[in-house]
Amino acid sequence: MRVLILGGDGYLGWPTAMNLSVHGHEVAVCDNYLRRRLCREQDSEALFEPPNLHQRARRWAEVSGHEVAVRIGDLCDWAFIDALFAEFQPEAVVHYAEQPSAPYSMKDRHTATVTFQNNLMATFNVIQAMKAHVPDAHLVKLGTMGEYGTPNIDIEEGFLEIEHKGRTGKFLFPRAAGSLYHTTKVLDTDLLWFYVRMWGLTVTDLMQGPVYGLETDENEGHPDLYPFLNYDEIFGTVLNRFVVQAVAGYPLTVYGKGGQTRGYLNIRDTLQCIRLAIESPAPKGELRIFNQFTETFSVNQLAEIVRASGERLGLDVEVKSLPNPRKEMEEHYYNPTHTGLMELGLEPNLLTDAVIDRLMRAVMEHRDAIDHDRIFRGVKW
Amino acid sequence: MRVLILGGDGYLGWPTAMNLSVHGHEVAVCDNYLRRRLCREQDSEALFEPPNLHQRARRWAEVSGHEVAVRIGDLCDWAFIDALFAEFQPEAVVHYAEQPSAPYSMKDRHTATVTFQNNLMATFNVIQAMKAHVPDAHLVKLGTMGEYGTPNIDIEEGFLEIEHKGRTGKFLFPRAAGSLYHTTKVLDTDLLWFYVRMWGLTVTDLMQGPVYGLETDENEGHPDLYPFLNYDEIFGTVLNRFVVQAVAGYPLTVYGKGGQTRGYLNIRDTLQCIRLAIESPAPKGELRIFNQFTETFSVNQLAEIVRASGERLGLDVEVKSLPNPRKEMEEHYYNPTHTGLMELGLEPNLLTDAVIDRLMRAVMEHRDAIDHDRIFRGVKW
Numbered sequence: 001m002r003v004l005i006l007g008g009d010g011y012l013g014w015p016t017a018m019n020l021s022v023h024g025h026e027v028a029v030c031d032n033y034l035r036r037r038l039c040r041e042q043d044s045e046a047l048f049e050p051p052n053l054h055q056r057a058r059r060w061a062e063v064s065g066h067e068v069a070v071r072i073g074d075l076c077d078w079a080f081i082d083a084l085f086a087e088f089q090p091e092a093v094v095h096y097a098e099q100p101s102a103p104y105s106m107k108d109r110h111t112a113t114v115t116f117q118n119n120l121m122a123t124f125n126v127i128q129a130m131k132a133h134v135p136d137a138h139l140v141k142l143g144t145m146g147e148y149g150t151p152n153i154d155i156e157e158g159f160l161e162i163e164h165k166g167r168t169g170k171f172l173f174p175r176a177a178g179s180l181y182h183t184t185k186v187l188d189t190d191l192l193w194f195y196v197r198m199w200g201l202t203v204t205d206l207m208q209g210p211v212y213g214l215e216t217d218e219n220e221g222h223p224d225l226y227p228f229l230n231y232d233e234i235f236g237t238v239l240n241r242f243v244v245q246a247v248a249g250y251p252l253t254v255y256g257k258g259g260q261t262r263g264y265l266n267i268r269d270t271l272q273c274i275r276l277a278i279e280s281p282a283p284k285g286e287l288r289i290f291n292q293f294t295e296t297f298s299v300n301q302l303a304e305i306v307r308a309s310g311e312r313l314g315l316d317v318e319v320k321s322l323p324n325p326r327k328e329m330e331e332h333y334y335n336p337t338h339t340g341l342m343e344l345g346l347e348p349n350l351l352t353d354a355v356i357d358r359l360m361r362a363v364m365e366h367r368d369a370i371d372h373d374r375i376f377r378g379v380k381w
Numbered sequence: 382m383r384v385l386i387l388g389g390d391g392y393l394g395w396p397t398a399m400n401l402s403v404h405g406h407e408v409a410v411c412d413n414y415l416r417r418r419l420c421r422e423q424d425s426e427a428l429f430e431p432p433n434l435h436q437r438a439r440r441w442a443e444v445s446g447h448e449v450a451v452r453i454g455d456l457c458d459w460a461f462i463d464a465l466f467a468e469f470q471p472e473a474v475v476h477y478a479e480q481p482s483a484p485y486s487m488k489d490r491h492t493a494t495v496t497f498q499n500n501l502m503a504t505f506n507v508i509q510a511m512k513a514h515v516p517d518a519h520l521v522k523l524g525t526m527g528e529y530g531t532p533n534i535d536i537e538e539g540f541l542e543i544e545h546k547g548r549t550g551k552f553l554f555p556r557a558a559g560s561l562y563h564t565t566k567v568l569d570t571d572l573l574w575f576y577v578r579m580w581g582l583t584v585t586d587l588m589q590g591p592v593y594g595l596e597t598d599e600n601e602g603h604p605d606l607y608p609f610l611n612y613d614e615i616f617g618t619v620l621n622r623f624v625v626q627a628v629a630g631y632p633l634t635v636y637g638k639g640g641q642t643r644g645y646l647n648i649r650d651t652l653q654c655i656r657l658a659i660e661s662p663a664p665k666g667e668l669r670i671f672n673q674f675t676e677t678f679s680v681n682q683l684a685e686i687v688r689a690s691g692e693r694l695g696l697d698v699e700v701k702s703l704p705n706p707r708k709e710m711e712e713h714y715y716n717p718t719h720t721g722l723m724e725l726g727l728e729p730n731l732l733t734d735a736v737i738d739r740l741m742r743a744v745m746e747h748r749d750a751i752d753h754d755r756i757f758r759g760v761k762w
Contacts, residue, residue: 153545345727
């Protein structure tokens with residue numbers, strides 16, 4: 001299948017490109033290096049700087065024999081995205097192309113504006129480009145479990161049957177996100193749902209939890225094909241951050257009571273989920289929503305997992321609670337469904353001792369590159 | 382109270398300015414004439430061209446003795462809105478400043494982009510400007526009943542208590558709008574709800590139905606203070622359009638079966654509602670939502686009301702069903718609550734024979750100005 005990956009330079013974008021190309025798909029990636037630029041601006045660069053997309057594609061072709069086409073440009077620029085879709089005529093589009101950091105989106109007015117404009121206009125233009133060039137293609141959009149927030153009721157997969165005063169209806173599951181970044185994804189879902197109903201677009205919206213990990217089947221043994229590993233407060237996700245903190249001898253930064261519970265998944269499972277969604281597309285003209293994670297942990301549980309791994313590897317890991325810089329519930333009900341991707345065939349890579357120890361060891365090889373000043377920044381909201 | 386009206390040149394903006402100034406408020410209006418420009422671009426100008434905002438403000442000062450400050454600029458331009466809020470320090474902000482046409486938003490990619498960018502960025506910048514300058518001010522935002530769509534359950538005022546698998550929660554009422562314009566207002570509500578929760582903004586979001594009418598207490602006898610009356614398919618709302626069609630001898634354009642039911646209100650009641658919302662503000666840090674309409678009609682009922690009025694006034698009014706150019710239900714359940722504004726003291730001006738006849742007579746004075754080519758345009762979605 002011809003697959004166009006938007007945001008192909010990202011933490012998940014490049015690993016997805018390699019994975020899909022190995023599995024027989026014709027892959028093109030597009031990016032404008034926004035994330036690299038924002039990380040530099042915030043002095044929050046990743047643990048190591050991956051080669052640029054053209055270099056990665058050449059290296060991947062040497063290693064695997066698979067070609068990945070590279071196009072550099074901004075999806076908010078209609079002339080660029082119009083030409084991109086006209087040229088590539090994708091059968092499936094994977095849309096990762098968003099500013100992905102909650103703290104960045106909450107830092108100040110400028111960073112909020114960048115997030116809001118980029119994420120909304122990218123999604124809007126993707127919809128318009130699909131309508132113009134490939135109205136029957138399948139859009140696989142990365143949403144987030146954060147769209148739902150932490151409601152007091154069980155979280156279903158995207159939709160909810162509601163009974164009210166003796167009548168019933170089926171609606172998008174109510175959403176109340178905890179950052180502007182997450183809220184842009186709520187707005188994306190609203191917009192996609194509208195154009196699915198109006199134009200019969202075919203969309204899978206994947207409500208993904210925080211991802212951890214570095215290695216995939218494709219990049220094992222090839223560190224120059226590893227994705228970004230951000231460990232800073234702004235662009236790092238919690239488990240990756242904790243691992244780097246443990247290796248650096250920096251106390252694990254638990255916010256408040258640490259009872260914040262989310263659904264997590266291994267980067268290998270992100271790749272499985274994307275491929276399953278592409279190879280078993282949503283029914284034509286429908287919005288299909290999956291909750292994309294494999295197991296739930298509280299922040300305290302993650303800290304304990306990392307501490308225990310450190311102990312096995314001879315590291316002395318301290319855990320420290322900080323006053324919570326975010327407005328969020330520190331103890332709450334959390335019971336999200338996640339059966340849709342399992343039914344498609346997802347075989348979870350759970351967070352075993354072996355998995356966390358291997359990630360810790362990979363990070364230990366970069367111990368000297370860790371900049372302690374990047375770890376805590378105190379972005380408050 | 383110091384009130385800043387955003388979109389002060391519009392159909393409702395200018396009448397609101399006059400009304401609030403009569404009732405003792407210190408009023409400033411802001412507009413960038415976007416609607417006038419779009420109407421000209423679409424060859425869809427109103428029945429008569431009102432004077433510009435500076436001229437209207439001077440005329441109003443002559444007539445009433447009340448000063449209304451005028452600022453011209455684009456709310457999507459941060460430098461402009463920043464200076465506007467810094468200068469005026471409003472205690473209440475009325476936000477009408479959006480591209481208001483559903484057909485315009487669905488016409489083509491360009492018009493969709495204008496709608497999406499303008500409406501979302503205006504609301505985003507209003508939120509940021511309030512945070513920066515007047516975090517305790519009250520934002521009165523114009524939403525639309527169209528945010529809800531036509532669900533199969535009773536429509537409550539903004540929020541819904543949901544019971545699911547034995548647990549309960551209170552959520553925004555689910556929404557599924559019928560045009561991109563209406564969808565931008567869904568996104569506005571999501572964004573406002575987020576910043577209310579995060580920053581404690583104080584917001585009243587008014588889910589308004591289609592408005593009809595021309596005269597208010599302030600402009601009676603002063604046609605140069607009348608608002609726009611658009612009668613074209615793109616910028617005209619249904620009852621105003623039907624009245625002009627009746628006067629022009631153009632068959633009333635009912636789309637499909639004509640069972641589409643909505644909640645309507647007189648322009649005089651819009652002014653009452655805005656004033657009630659300002660003078661009885663939402664509780665600090667809360668999002669208050671009211672459904673703003675006074676009575677529901679199907680399109681067939683509106684056509685019959687206009688036909689009967691024509692008969693009383695000696696006009697021969699024909700009603701004609703056209704194939705529906707829109708994707709919408711032509712027969713559906715519709716039972717929206719609207720008690721909040723009544724409890725604040727709203728005294729409805731219902732659509733009596735006298736009211737419709739008076740509107741017909743006002744339009745008859747402009748009969749020669751009606752351009753038949755503007756009435757039907759065939760914007761499909």
